[in-house]
Amino acid sequence: MQIWRYIKSTQALVQLTGQSIKLSVLALAMSLLLSCAQLNLGLPGSHDGVLPVADNHHMPQAIKDLLGQADQQFLQGEYNASLATLERALRIKPRYPEVWSRMAQVYLYQGKFPQTRQHAERSNSFIKNNADLKYFNDKLIQTAREGIQP
Amino acid sequence: MPAKKAKASTKTSRKSKKHSKSAPSSNTKSSSKIKHVLFNQYAYMVYSAFAILFISYVVYLDVQIREKMSGRIWSLPSHVYARPLELYQDKVLSIEDLSKELTHLNYHKTNTRPSQAGEYRILNGSHIELIARDFTFWDGKQKSQGVRLSIYNNKVGKIHELYSDKSISLLRLEPAKIAGIYPAKKEERQIIKLSEVPDDLVVALLAVEDRRFYQHWGLDPRAIARAFLANIMAGQTVQGGSTLTQQLVKNLFLSPDRTLVRKINEAIMSLLIEFHYDKAVILEAYINEVYLGQSGSKQIHGFELASQFYFAKHLKQLRRDQMALLVGLVKGPSWYEPRKHTDRAKERRNQVLQLMFEQEIISEVQLNKYSQLSLGLTNKPSFSKNRFPALVDLVKRQLQQDYNEDDLKSAGLRIFTSIDPIVQSKVEASVRRILPRLERDKNASSELQASVIVASSQQGEIKAMVSDRNPDFPGFNRSLDAVRQVGSLIKPAIYLSALQQPRKYTLATLLDDTPLHIKTAKDQTWSPQNYDKEFKGQVSLLQALNTSRNVPTVRLGLELGLADIADTLHNLGVVRDIPTYPSMTLGAFSLSPLDVANMYQTFAASGFHVPLKVIREVHNKDGKPLKRYPLESEKTLNEQSVYLVNHVLHEVTQTGTAKSLKRNIPHDLAGKTGTTDDLRDSWFAGFSDESLAVVWIGRDDNTNTGLTGSSGALSVWTNVMQQLDISSFSRQPPPGIENHWVDAQSGGLSEKYCQGAVELPFISGSAPIEKVECKSGGILNQLRRLFN
Numbered sequence: 001m002q003i004w005r006y007i008k009s010t011q012a013l014v015q016l017t018g019q020s021i022k023l024s025v026l027a028l029a030m031s032l033l034l035s036c037a038q039l040n041l042g043l044p045g046s047h048d049g050v051l052p053v054a055d056n057h058h059m060p061q062a063i064k065d066l067l068g069q070a071d072q073q074f075l076q077g078e079y080n081a082s083l084a085t086l087e088r089a090l091r092i093k094p095r096y097p098e099v100w101s102r103m104a105q106v107y108l109y110q111g112k113f114p115q116t117r118q119h120a121e122r123s124n125s126f127i128k129n130n131a132d133l134k135y136f137n138d139k140l141i142q143t144a145r146e147g148i149q150p
Numbered sequence: 151m152p153a154k155k156a157k158a159s160t161k162t163s164r165k166s167k168k169h170s171k172s173a174p175s176s177n178t179k180s181s182s183k184i185k186h187v188l189f190n191q192y193a194y195m196v197y198s199a200f201a202i203l204f205i206s207y208v209v210y211l212d213v214q215i216r217e218k219m220s221g222r223i224w225s226l227p228s229h230v231y232a233r234p235l236e237l238y239q240d241k242v243l244s245i246e247d248l249s250k251e252l253t254h255l256n257y258h259k260t261n262t263r264p265s266q267a268g269e270y271r272i273l274n275g276s277h278i279e280l281i282a283r284d285f286t287f288w289d290g291k292q293k294s295q296g297v298r299l300s301i302y303n304n305k306v307g308k309i310h311e312l313y314s315d316k317s318i319s320l321l322r323l324e325p326a327k328i329a330g331i332y333p334a335k336k337e338e339r340q341i342i343k344l345s346e347v348p349d350d351l352v353v354a355l356l357a358v359e360d361r362r363f364y365q366h367w368g369l370d371p372r373a374i375a376r377a378f379l380a381n382i383m384a385g386q387t388v389q390g391g392s393t394l395t396q397q398l399v400k401n402l403f404l405s406p407d408r409t410l411v412r413k414i415n416e417a418i419m420s421l422l423i424e425f426h427y428d429k430a431v432i433l434e435a436y437i438n439e440v441y442l443g444q445s446g447s448k449q450i451h452g453f454e455l456a457s458q459f460y461f462a463k464h465l466k467q468l469r470r471d472q473m474a475l476l477v478g479l480v481k482g483p484s485w486y487e488p489r490k491h492t493d494r495a496k497e498r499r500n501q502v503l504q505l506m507f508e509q510e511i512i513s514e515v516q517l518n519k520y521s522q523l524s525l526g527l528t529n530k531p532s533f534s535k536n537r538f539p540a541l542v543d544l545v546k547r548q549l550q551q552d553y554n555e556d557d558l559k560s561a562g563l564r565i566f567t568s569i570d571p572i573v574q575s576k577v578e579a580s581v582r583r584i585l586p587r588l589e590r591d592k593n594a595s596s597e598l599q600a601s602v603i604v605a606s607s608q609q610g611e612i613k614a615m616v617s618d619r620n621p622d623f624p625g626f627n628r629s630l631d632a633v634r635q636v637g638s639l640i641k642p643a644i645y646l647s648a649l650q651q652p653r654k655y656t657l658a659t660l661l662d663d664t665p666l667h668i669k670t671a672k673d674q675t676w677s678p679q680n681y682d683k684e685f686k687g688q689v690s691l692l693q694a695l696n697t698s699r700n701v702p703t704v705r706l707g708l709e710l711g712l713a714d715i716a717d718t719l720h721n722l723g724v725v726r727d728i729p730t731y732p733s734m735t736l737g738a739f740s741l742s743p744l745d746v747a748n749m750y751q752t753f754a755a756s757g758f759h760v761p762l763k764v765i766r767e768v769h770n771k772d773g774k775p776l777k778r779y780p781l782e783s784e785k786t787l788n789e790q791s792v793y794l795v796n797h798v799l800h801e802v803t804q805t806g807t808a809k810s811l812k813r814n815i816p817h818d819l820a821g822k823t824g825t826t827d828d829l830r831d832s833w834f835a836g837f838s839d840e841s842l843a844v845v846w847i848g849r850d851d852n853t854n855t856g857l858t859g860s861s862g863a864l865s866v867w868t869n870v871m872q873q874l875d876i877s878s879f880s881r882q883p884p885p886g887i888e889n890h891w892v893d894a895q896s897g898g899l900s901e902k903y904c905q906g907a908v909e910l911p912f913i914s915g916s917a918p919i920e921k922v923e924c925k926s927g928g929i930l931n932q933l934r935r936l937f938n
Contacts, residue, residue, distance in 0.1 A: 060238065060239065060240065060319075061238075061239070061319035061320075062236075062238035062239070062319045062320040064319075065319045065320060066320070069289075073289070080775075080778055081288065081289045081290070083778075083780060084288045084289055084767070084778065085289055087609070087766075087780070087781055088236070090608070090609055090781070091233075091236070091606070091609065091611075092236060092238065092241075094606070094607070094608035094609060094839075094840065095608070095839075095880070103781075114784075115780075115782070118758070118782075118783050118784050118785060119783065121758075121785050122758055122783050122785070125756060125758070125789060125884060128882070
């Protein structure tokens with residue numbers, strides 16, 4: 001829970017500061033999440049809201065901005081709006097596994113387990129070289145199978 | 151009343167005279183008294199009945215008024231919107247396509263730097279400056295934004311704010327309205343709140359139409375008297391004495407006939423409406439109701455829509471001379487129709503300007519300036535015509551699952567779709583161009599018909615659809631309703647069924663291509679033939695699919711079991727019942743082009759079935775989200791076996807029945823031709839990384855077209871894909887795939903560059919174990935092996 005609060009506060013910081021800080025916070029949150037997972041703290045259980053975007057330097061700015069927007073909507077509990085924004089990103093670039101994985105996570109928070117599994121599997125099918133994201137997706141699939149809503 | 155009484159008394163006296171002849175005179179007085187009393191009672195009853203009737207009638211009118219005013223006052227047509235165009239760096243887009251999009255959005259092209267929303271200019275044929283309008287999307291309201299961008303070699307460069315160097319990563323233009331779903335009476339309107347109506351327009355409107363609006367109770371006796379006098383002087387009707395309230399009542403409830411009964415109704419209802427509602431409500435209703443023009447069969451109602459119809463601007467953006475024109479039009483929208491009768495309309499506008507001057511809305515200098523101006527009209531906007539009938543039909547059918555017909559026609563829904571007008575116009579152009587060419591050059595039958603569907607490969611969003619060789623014709627929707635035999639399009643499903651058993655079948659497995667005789671149910675024998683009427687002995691599974699051989703396919707299908715194939719088809723997304731007779735293995739059953747598109751979408755998305763859809767979101771009339779149709783994506787098939795089939799479908803476009811594609815399109819594509827008996831149907835289904843397209847060509851009477859899949863449908867498919875922004879479909883293998891060199895003839899393991907050896911993908915562990923001797927091959931192959 002401490003970690004969750006920490007991530008929430010870093011998110012508040014993101015809103016206050018600019019994009020550059022945001023990216024580093026995303027990376028920080030990612031490492032925290034992964035450590036969460038490794039420590040078996042029930043990774044998707046905390047309302048963290050930020051997914052691994054390990055190598056997002058290759059992403060066009062438009063996609064990065066849409067992901068940022070989707071994150072904000074997700075954190076505000078506007079799950080449907082977040083999904084709509086992520087679909088917008090897919091229309092521009094349909095093969096970024098990060099986008100599909102985020103959708104899976106939003107569905108998990110909505111308690112829509114079949115969709116969580118489907119989108120995480122789809123994300124996996126687009127991963128070329130991102131073991132962290134694969135690990136994260138598998139975790140999402142497992143959580144969805146067990147039917148545990150965060 | 152006095153007149154009636156007089157009449158009544160004459161009647162009485164007449165009656166009494168009658169009686170006096172037959173009755174004794176002594177009784178005359180008393181009986182007449184009684185009669186008088188009786189008559190008074192009788193008259194009283196008649197009066198009471200009249201009064202009750204009258205009151206009931208007023209109550210009836212009152213109910214009518216309150217029902218209409220408190221509920222949904224107007225039937226608002228629902229509107230279908232195209233996808234919003236997203237602009238970002240590196241997006242493939244030509245200046246021409248962007249200009250077309252802006253034209254459809256009723257943007258006004260200027261020669262100076264755009265100064266208000268809805269204006270754009272093009273500089274040197276490559277730079278565009280525009281101010282996007284605000285719009286309420288699913289995710290909230292997007293503010294109007296001015297940008298400048300350049301387009302070189304059909305690619306968007308960096309985007310900047312119009313008046314600064316700040317870069318913008320993404321700009322979403324508002325979506326174009328492509329069709330309306332109308333109630334029986336084709337009224338178009340856009341509701342505006344009174345608070346959003348410019349004050350000047352209200353003052354001008356009252357000055358012209360009803361100066362004592364805020365003083366009267368619905369009727370203005372002074373105005374009626376004035377009009378009466380004026381009309382008598384002129385000898386004809388030159389002036390109306392109707393208040394705004396009366397005009398509103400007339401428009402909302404009554405017929406346009408000039409009868410006395412209607413006039414009385416109008417007066418009563420006007421008083422009632424004033425009794426129930428305050429002036430602001432009445433004025434707002436009037437501003438939204440008033441009829442201000444005609445666009446084809448559609449009536450333009452309300453000032454907001456009229457403003458967009460004549461000036462392509464919101465009401466609040468209008469100059470005062472433009473407001474004056476709209477106010478002037480109230481008197482007679484067809485008589486003063488400004489696009490037709492410019493001089494007449496100008497004269498009327500100037501009359502209104504004069505009144506505005508008298509009301510001190512404008513100064514004398516302004517009056518002179520405005521009176522000189524031209525009307526400033528835009529071209530007739532495109533919403534006057536419903537575009538893309540086949541797509542709109544699909545939208546309606548998908549909506550009917552969630553909404554009833556009445557709501558669709560009257561609830562003012564805003565339906566956002568994935569329809570891409572740029573792609574659609576290219577597909578339409580291809581059909582218009584290629585079909586006559588096929589009829590001319592390939593000796594194909596005349597009266598060919600076609601269906602084309604284009605969707606996004608990964609998300610299954612339908613972008614374009616044509617269902618008639620004349621795409622504007624809203625007739626039979628072939629893409630949905632022409633259920634035709636699919637021929638060889640079914641083959642990938644059979645081979646996929648086989649490849650899902652990797653221990654038994656691989657791409658190198660040899661299949662029997664020898665004569666086959668099958669006993670059918672009616673004690674008859676069916677002997678399937680190959681297209682070339684030959685038998686090759688043995689062919690690899692890859693070659694059998696690549697060159698679309700019939701006999702090995704039938705044999706394979708029977709070996710697998712027809713029910714298994716039907717299951718695979720369902721997993722691919724086909725929802726129709728699949729028959730299980732042997733000839734189904736050659737596609738002797740019927741699907742619609744949309745069914746086929748659903749099936750091939752699953753190949754395009756590597757085994758994830760995404761049901762094709764066209765609607766993204768539905769909003770209510772106030773822009774509030776009602777329903778979202780989210781992306782659904784279900785893994786129904788094993789990725790590895792789909793990868794193997796896609797490997798062959800790519801081979802089809804390189805060396806197989808669609809090898810012309812290799813020459814015509816410089817990208818890796820995958821697809822399959824389909825031809826049915828007697829050349830009745832010509833099919834091609836295929837995909838790139840982004841786009842999936844299905845083309846069907848045939849005749850409505852189901853007779854010979856003279857075309858195969860590759861000579862007919864493939865020509866249209868090629869032409870469509872050449873115009874789209876596509877890139878090679880991803881041939882990246884999923885985990886669990888390994889490549890091996892095998893001898894194509896024997897199917898045994900071989901080595902790189904051996905003669906007759908080909909490199910094939912296998913599901914891990916399924917490659918043949920048996921090795922064959924490496925045939926040395928030519929000198930080049932020997933050298934390659936040496937240096938490998």
